[in-house]
Amino acid sequence: MLMTGAQYIESLRKLKTRVYLFGEEIENWVDHPMIRPSIDCVAVTYDLAHDPQYTDLMTAKSILNGETINRFCNIHQSTDDLRKKVKMQRLLGQKTASCFQRCVGMDSFNAVYSTTFEVDKKYGTTYHQNFLKYLKFVQENDLVVDGAMTDPKGDRGLAPSKQKDPDLFLRIVERRPDGIVIRGSKAHQTGSINSHEHLIMPTMAMGEEDKDYAVSFACPTDADGIYMIYGRQSCDTRKLEPDADVDLGNHKYGGQEALVVFDNVFIPNDRIFLCGEYDFATMLVERFAGYHRQSYGGCKVGVGDVIIGAAALAADYNGASKATHIKDKLIEMTHLNETLYCCGIACSAEGYPTAAGNYQIDLLLANVCKQNVTRFPYEIVRLAEDIAGGLMVTMPSERDFRSDLKVGKKGETIGDICNKYFAGSPTCTTEERMRVLRFLENICLGSAAVGYRTESMHGAGSPQAQRIMIARQGNIEGKKALAKAILDI
């Protein structure tokens, strides 16, 4: 079943998800003005799957039964699937200029699929069968799943079991014949409130003393004991202003993060995918992180496409589009953006089959991809700010532009004055110019900067995490041998 965006939104209303924001419980969180743009953004992943112009990227064939499914529920069956994943993400970035939140689920499915297969092979467990059953449920119902990895971590210098507060890493607190009880939390969870389900993974490599923390499982978002505290974003309360539109920058879509708390949550046996096999925590983390680092070579590129377009429009509206330096800056932005895409496509094209049969990206190239993503978007928005000019942060509010309060000697209103002094090229209205500049403000330093800037830095692992992986995969000894061979050393 492929849901539509409208069906997805209605499906969220049936959940009893507990959401807290500004210290209060939000009963109708689906229609809350600070949350709804992020829900509408996920809805695009559903609607485009029904549009013939996009179905080739937005849908795939289920590895379980050959049925057509949303690609976000897909297990990658070839390098072509890996490439199409990146292309789909670019497409959705272009359509939303936001984080569309559904990638973590897809990336966790693929990591858990291959890892459970190998755990079972070593230990004779049944985690892979558990996961296949769960995957069938997800695919048949076209669900959004929050693939959750990041623990709060507390003192970064200490292992999970050595923390003063043991809850700072999510863990098993009780083992029962019919399942396990979980306590702890997952931080920075993108789209968690908008998800039907949560798929939990350990956050890093673990030793035997940490085996209670080496746990992977799935549960409904509204399971007893789960609640979420909404992460606030720069300028987020603009969404609460009456009739807010232009000042929002992107009045249609947005992203979302939250702290997800597990307060003694029971997980039945058939939803457990790892339970104490600490030696497989690294495999699961590296595979998920690898997929997610590939993802950024698609989604951020799509958002980058919109930023480049907005910067070019700003130049048009400022009457500066013919200036050589403006043209050159747009070329530089395009070069940076397409370089990110090259990495996303390259790590996909060089993918390989795992023992379970699904395809994994090339780990070195995926980490190079993400390392570039920690840098290039910052340069892209720097150039966008350069082209836009200071007005993007000094402009009066849209209420001023619409004000009929008379302030001038000839009866001019505040709106008249704003429209007079902030007019640009005659090719646009003052409102159109405002809209483009507010969009750039939003993406450079407003609520969308969470997704385009800081998420580019820390999402899917901070820069140093990629450098560690690049060091492991970089084969310096092999490169020394190349030099020696040329030099007869």
Place this chain on the structure above:
Amino acid sequence: MKCGVRFCGGCNPRYDRGTAYEIIKQNLQEKIQFEYAQEGVTYDILLVIGGCTNCCASYEQYIAKRGLIKIWDMDEIDKTIKILKDFE
């Protein structure tokens, strides 16, 4: 004549694929019945509309008795219309 139409996914199209399709359809609507390609349906011809030279749309799942035409550039439209017109 029945023509199945398959688009690529449109990740970074260099032209408006939808407009290209509309132009082709308008020029040939009296001769050819166009529809979005569906599995299990037999078409006389399959038209694959890609957004760039890669033209990566999957189409192996569709049945076309008499051939396949790929387009990945706005400049290909006239040629495509002529080929389809000449198709008997």
